[in-house]
Amino acid sequence: MLTSDKMNTTACFHIILQQDNKKYLYNLNMVAKKLFEFLCSEKGLTEEKLTLCTDEGFVLSSFPGQSIQNIVHEKVDSNGKEADFIILASSKSERLTEISDLQCQFTDFLSIFCHNEQVRDYIFCGLDSLPVSICIYDKNTRLVYANADFCDYVQIKDREAVYGMRLDDMLKAMGVKISSVKKPHDQLKVKEILKYEKPIVNWEVEVIYTKSQKENILATNDMYPIFDREGKVNGVVEIARLRNKTIREVRSALGLTADYTFDDIIGESRLMAETKQLAATFAGSAYNILIYGESGVGKELFAQSIHNCSERKNNPFVAINCASIAPELIDSELFGYEGGAFTGASKNGQIGKFELANGGTLFLDEVAELPLHFQTKLLRTLETNQITRIGGSKNIPVDVRIIAATNCSLEKMIEEGLFREDLYYRLMVLNITIPPLREHPEDISLCAEFFLQQSAQQNNLEKKRIDADARKLMTEYRWPGNIRELRNVMNRVSILSKSTIITREILAASLQPGSFSISEAEEKTAEMRINEKKIAIDRSNADLIKEVLSISKGNKRKAAELLGVSRKTFYRMLEKYEAFLK
Template sequence: MTKNLELNNYLVSTMQKIFDPIPVPLILLDRNTQIIMINDIFANYLGYEKSYIIGKKVQDVDKYSRFPYVFQTKKSEIAWKHKFENGHTGIVHRIPILDENGEVDYGFGMVLFQDMEQFRDIIEKNKLLETEIKHYRNRLRELSGAKYSWENIISRSIIMNEIKSMGRKASMTSSNVLILGESGTGKELFAHSIHNDSRRHLDPFVKVNCAAIPEELLESELFGYVDGAFTGAKKGGKIGKFQLANKGSIFLDEIGDMPLNMQSKLLRVLQEREIERIGSNKTQNIDIRVIAATNKRLEELVEEGKFREDLYYRLNVMSIEIPPLRKRIDDIESLSKLLLKKISKQLGKYVNEISHEAMDYLKSHDWPGNVRELENILERAVNLTDNNRILTRHLSNYITKTKKEITIGPVKSIKEIIEKAERKAIIEALTYTKGNKLKASNLLKISRSNLYDKIERYNISV
């Protein structure tokens, strides 16, 4: 033990001799986040004597240090902006060093830039390059914005695996895709994944929220305009989203909110594969794939005269309906783990466990807000917990007050019995009418739109 201690002291002393002359702040921690080496420049930067620092835990010297989080995640943080307890702000690296078993043995840190002025000087010297990079990065984000793939979509449940399989098949074609589902179910993730898995994945993916753009601006956003097209038009004109998405995919979110006059213009684009800018009399050919999404029932809007029937059929070539979270309970545990990783990274607070009782509450909730609501609930819980585990008391009251009774044994719930009876009645009615939905709805004394909903809900093949 004495020899090992002497060897350890010798190694630390040798490292100090090596690192002290280096004009870059450096630090070395042991597995318990105790500081075993720091060079002079870093000690001076922190405002302490080196003898005071050695042997202390890193958060005793800098309470804002993220090293404890880095040790738990076992993942490096490279070029992070960090504000030290003494008020300095620098750009730092934090690197966990793992042993042969994959456990943290040491932690190595360095301050890349000791203050933001130093960092800004470097940026200023490369201003032209930075400007060009920023410009092309923004253009790339705008033109090729698909950042999710099938791996980002959790699917432990049978129903979700089937929906993903259908999505993969849709990605292999050039047909238009209509994605249906309640708000917060992940329609945009499917749109990204379909594009990324298609032959167009190297070309642009452009997103448009039809509900977020005022009606009077939507046409210019989609199709662009020429110089002098109208008062206030940008000099030189503007390229529309369809032209930006040429050769790639355009994602029209909330398509059910598109005004009727724009629906007719969109229909023409889908039919003729050409666009015309506002103020121009020239058409431009485009090669584009449309992926549309909505949380509304388009067939009902068609019946009400709020959505063009011909456009509905143009869009509804490949239809994918994403089930709400309450119909994919088997995914909640895996989804929660994935979301906890995301939230922990955002908040810098390592939480990776949910108690069995808390998970039971999560699984029994109806989730009207779907995955988006689940993420909000977990973020709140992470903020309230004092360790790495979420307990029932960390969940919102409305979650814990609405826990459903769990069915025990072979007894089925009333809801299950009713759904089974409805499914059987619909199948019998459709068989009797040889698939005629209007006649079947009359026999069942329900509206045709209600019949369509139930056919989809119960996954009945017609």
């Protein structure tokens, strides 16, 4: 549309676009400038006095190198529509008709551009809303496009800044490492797509974040080649489906994580404090650790705490009880096997515990139970940091820290030829001895209260407390099963006791008769001896009641008659010896 200013010296050509298109454009002024200059050049109008300006009068471009931006012009056309851009020309120009054609072409081309940008923006917004990561690389692995989920996946804060970067350089700059789950390596599959021109689907990877505290995650990647019109591969599109769970959550579900820390180890005695401090000091090293301790003292609890206090805490913690694996299966369990390696083997093979623990900690409980033939193989693995699957020939590198535990004297086993001396020294670079519960009796009540309250919560029971006599009995008892036995006893009394007070009698009834061993080293007081006799009498009376109930087949009236007491007295006896009748 052509209008003139008040002085009739300037012709105004108004450019009006569809209003719903403009909002989608981030660089409309730059595109308008380049389009205007291109059309002026094509039509040979570069020597005419022409100026392109915005609706606010900002000059975008002018010919022939001079500006007439200060000339007053109208912002609306004859129909009252506000212009988006205005082309100013001299009203005395002899080429106003060509300039009018320029206006029409400029409007058409810019409108097409706006429409395409609108469609493009709709597509990109749609891709950004998808819960999968999508990216496109060119034939040189340079990043061409990435949606919002992919940017979060590899921690890209400014996607425009990484467009054009090679894949390797981009991942390095973002502090992201991609590692295959099934066959750990860092080779990226995008390069294989470009080389072999075949899609790869369901490639499972671990995404490792090296520059942030973000937990590693699992992802499944699908990659497809992009072909040009001539059928040649000129790029790759990658779709990554991130798992909902982090690596730690997955490992937890598979039992490959350590749940406990030193804060979870109950004990305020000097002996336990020194043991925890020593273990925490060892955790900071890279050396193997050997843990000694009687059954039930919490060797795995210490092993998990050491792992969680080490630099390997974000990597797997894999535990195996060496005594629970048959000697003929120990090799395949720890080293894994290839498909069809032996009769009954899975055709897909199986990954071993060493590979599962790669980068983390392998806890070998009851290590003294390892068969001699396997001790030799374990020694070689510790020396070379490599394993070979059963039925395979490839050496697989592993980075694993060993924490071994035993309740046996390995030194004695070495003398008897049951344990290799060289393996012993490989395992015992650092060693910790966890004291039995009887050596730090001041921690018994603290542990007992914890287990008692824990049992009450788990079973929706009323809170209970332990009286002074029961506490005294706990310190007199030698606890051959250590912490494990204490926990089991507290679980038992919390269920059996109908009272909120755990008495000495209730506690004594919950201790296994064959394991009831009061420390003989301590001199018994008169009160202790009397209590022992009372407990013995109560047990005898309870046995008598059980016998008469058995004879009377549960008929309490007949049972009372057999004892020569009234039914009322018999019911009182049942209530009194309830703890011993369980």
